Amino acid sequence: MTETKRPDKDYLSLEAERSRYSLMLHITKDIFFEYSPSEDKLYLFNSPGEAKDADSLDNLLDSIDKNTCELTPDTDTMKEILLSRPITPREDEIRLKLPPNNTLLWYRVTVRYNTRSKTLIGNVHDINQAKEEVKQLKELNQIDPLSKVYNKATAIAIIEKILSERAPGDKCALAVLDIDNFKQVNDSFGHLYGDAVISMVAGTIKNLLDMEDIIGRFGGDEFFIFINDASPAELDSKLEKIRVTVYNMSAEMDISCSIGATVGVSPCSYHDLFAQADSALYRAKKNGKNRYEYFDGNYYEESISYADNIAENTTKDHSITETALEIASKSKDPEGAVFNILRHVAVLLNLDCIEVLYYDVSDNRADLLFQYYRELNGQFNVVVSDKKKGYYAHEDMVLLKKILCESQYIRYSEKFKEQFTTKYRNVLAYSDGLSVIMASNVTPRDNVFCVMNFKDYNENREWTAKELKDILDVEKIVAMYLNGTYTTTTREKAMEQKLAFMSSGAYTIPQFYEESGKLTHGVSSENKHLALVHFHIKGLYTMNRLHGRTMGSDFIDGFIRLLLSKDSANRIVAQYTDLNNIIMLMSHTDAVKAKADILADMNEYCAEKNLPADSPLIIRAAFCPFEPGMVVGDAVEAAAYENLHTDSDENCIIDAVFQPLIK
Secondary structure, eight states: OHHHHHHHHHHHHHHHHHHHHHHHHHHSSOEEEEEETTTTEEEEESOTTOSSSEEEEESHHHHHHTTOOOSOSOHHHHHHHHHOOOSSOEEEEEEEEETTTTEEEEEEEEEEEETTTTEEEEEEEEOHHHHHHHHHHHHHHHBOTTTOSBOHHHHHHHHHHHHHHOOTTOEEEEEEEEETTHHHHHHHHOHHHHHHHHHHHHHHHHHHSOTTOEEEEEETTEEEEEEESOOHHHHHHHHHHHHHHHHTSOSSSOOOEEEEEEEEESSOOHHHHHHHHHHHHHHHHHTTSSSEEEOOSOOOSSOOOOTTOHHHHOOOOOOHHHHHHHHHHHOSSHHHHHHHHHHHHHHHHTOSEEEEEEEETTTTEEEEEEEEEEEETTEEEEEEOOOEEEEOOHHHHHHHHHHHHHHSEEEOOHHHHTTSOHHHHHHHGGGTTSEEEEEOOOOTTOSEEEEEEEEESOTTOOOOHHHHHHHHHHHHHHHHHHHHHHOOOHHHHHHHHHHHBOTTSOBOHHHHHHHHHHHHTTTTTTTOEEEEEEEEEETHHHHHHHHOHHHHHHHHHHHHHHHHHSSGGGEEEEEOTTSSEEEEEEEESOHHHHHHHHHHHHHHHHHHTTOOTTOOOEEEEEEEEEOBTBOHHHHHHHHHHHHHTOOOSSOEEEEOOOOOOOO
């Protein structure tokens, strides 16, 4: 009996041991692995967040040789590890993308070769936070906390090193930049606003420089720029771009800069170059500011620089929230405040784009109010406010609000996008391949709410907890600041209604485009098609001359009423100020039938009006079909062009076609 039960005891013992090891694997955050060289296969155990015990990666070494490895960009180090056969533990620091998140992070990899199984056994320990802390400590010692450019000591050390390595005769340039009337900025708007100006100017300069150029903050509102190997024409162009961009930077007050520059030929020293550039800066200030001057060979006893002013070189690192509040409280108008807040936040968070939108759930409408771009059409730190509007499915608006109410910010992802209807997914798709945070302080009782999108074109960006808090604070400040501006009162709504219609009852052209979104956003789901019809009443002015304006106006007004009376739920009619041109956006299920119905209405109306025998009035209509997602304005232009370049002596329907550009 004892001998027959012994195997069961061994089994239970082994099973208990296996359970202990399994529990230990799941308690630790480390990942253990085994690599089989014969199979070229990597087994990962205890993948965090996974219910299963192991993942595997096939053909790892082969993928490195073929440059298709997705596990790590550090392929040389990874290949060394895989080919190694260490009897004692070997340690390496390497970046890896590990399941389940596949986010690129730093890890310490420890491996040892098992001679019995002929495999590499090892573990992976997450050191990303430690790496980031070391990086931040290093940056704190090198980077000015306010402007996010090199501090004085670091910039000088880098420039001196470059100068020491240059060959005799090599050319370089040093420029010193000072913000004009900066004391007035501080006195008028406060020191936090002044700090925002410094950070925005620094961001502007960085965007206009090449990678090999060096920029440092000397102190106060002064910067110095080292430009390596630039021709005179390139140097002129660079300095002028900096001057112009800084001058156009602020929407509220005049901000400009003065620049002094000098060209050096190796061998030369930093101190000589700086003395020359500083003297040139003095001349630029003296000659009227908002300009750049080159060193003319004369040194001036007076100095612009803050080299010996310790007070100006110490900067308090104000929070993004403090500065945004300061800008809002000191600004003269809402748009100017938003411009400056977006620029400041984008520079401090190193963002490529910020968008400010207002969503109206009751109208199913989204208004894009402001967009900030790091670079747009050759300009830098640009904020535009073109008040774009779009209409979307009600369920999309409700769902977006629900998600934001629950979490306040959303990390954009494919999983998030797939929850919405096709039309809204197409809008969200503009953020594919980017790292985007959508933030809003919306509550369940809000029907109108602000959403801000913070975008980095690097899709691998990792957002810190502090950045997410700053983002939410900024959104709250912007929303509070804009609520009064973009909340429509009952009186304003009544006035908008009056301005939306012509005397004929047709929409005005601006209101037509506003209303077109409401008609088009449901077309796809209803399996319908869109068409733009352009009507031209030929002979109106001759009619007015022969029989007076009343008869001609009555003819047009009656025709518009006819168009509106037929299937009004699927038609939007607008009238131009020249009266005899009318446009109609319509949805339909059959283009041939739709055209036949319109022509029949035109002929029937003209017959019923009982016009005088000499009446020259003729109605021409150009019918332009197009698909949802195409631009309504393009269809209007195509139909109008076809109609106004056609001649006919009878009522007729003209086919108009436009081909949208395929990008």
